[in-house]
Amino acid sequence: MSQQQQRPRILSGMRPTGKLHLGNYMGALRNWVRLQNEPHGAEAKYDGYFFIADYHALTTDYADPSQLAQNTLDVALDWIAAGLDPVKSTLFVQSHVAQHAELHLLFSMMTPLGWLERVPSYKEQQENLTGKDLNTYGFLGYPLLQAADILLYRPHFVPVGADQVAHVELTREVARRFNHLYGEVFPEPEVLLTPSPKLPGTDGRKMSKSYGNTILLSEPEAELRAKLKTMVTDPARIRRSDPGNPEVCPVGDLHKVFSSQDTIFKVWEGCTTAAIGCIECKGWLADAVNAEIAPIRERRAELAAQPPQLVREILDAGAVHANRLASHTLATAQRACGLLPRADDTDLEASAEALRSEKTS
Ligand code: SF4
DSSP states (O other): OOHHHHSOEEEEEEOOOSSOBHHHIIIIIHHHHHHHTOEETTEESOEEEEEEOHHHHHHHHTTOOTTHHHHHHHHHHHHHHHTOOTTTSEEEEGGGSTHHHHHHHHHHHHSOHHHHHTOHHHHHHHHHOTTSOOOSHHHHTHHHHHHHHHHTTOOSEEEEOGGGHHHHHHHHHHHHHHHHHHOSOOOOOEEEEOOOOOOBOTTSSBOOGGGTOOOBTTOOHHHHHHHHHTOOOOTTOOSTTSOOOGGGOHHHHHHHHHSOHHHHHHHHHHHHTTOSOHHHHHHHHHHHHHHHHHHHHHHHHHHHTSOTHHHHHHHHHHHHHHHHHHHHHHHHHHHHTTOOOOGGGOOHHHHHHHHHHHHHO
């Protein structure tokens, strides 16, 4: 067995919400890039699979899919600009690998309804997204689609933030139930907990596209500075001469994430003694955020200047690669469930062997 074969596989996905913002970057993408580049001897430590979850976007935005294709391309551009490397990792679009939908269907046969109704985000989102009718079969089933997304690639680890742990736990339950009914097909993936720092948007609430308070990963510098200038601050600091408290100020939260220790020290000292004004403090923050995103913005502009086919071809190649593993898993699961294999698709071992030899060549 080669070293490459033994590398633990990791898998994670992201909804195509359009151009990514700092919250998406710090909460997920930056961790994925770090994991992708983590060495293990001369090799990369992990074999990474990352997908753009376009079917998931339809579970909540089915009534207006007009931006879906462009949003998918925008996410791919941001991923590559931020350092996900299609040579090192498999980057693909969920709907380009049909087995996601097929395994979801298979799982839907054996998953009790109560498991899905109990998922906390089901009720929460139905109440919060009031402008949308989420009383649909697809929306109830989205955690099961997530289970299929994950188990299709039989990953060892799923890198997620703390808020996603419950979804991976449901995935593990689905795997256990399937294995109990039909035999050991799906190993249970482990959570790889990744840091997701508190990241407020310009209005002080959690940074989110739906609140309109985001700073994009590709934000031009002038806009970045203008947005930060209007960011809300410690409400108790009304006059320049009032001391403030960075611990209750959203600008302080962002300093903790982006600024150097020296700058953080200057902010804490200057704010609490009213030695600095908020405009100056926000200027330092803009310097720090800009230093983080400037190389990404530059790479994105270079990529966007290439023929539009380039990114689509990268995604196509990723889907072809993902499909090999996905089709093997699906065929194994179908066989375990007692479905009659196609006459030209009976030799699963041969296809598994072909996959193995390709990975080692
Ligand atoms: S000085 Fe900075 S940390 Fe203090 S209240 Fe103003 S913006 Fe917030």
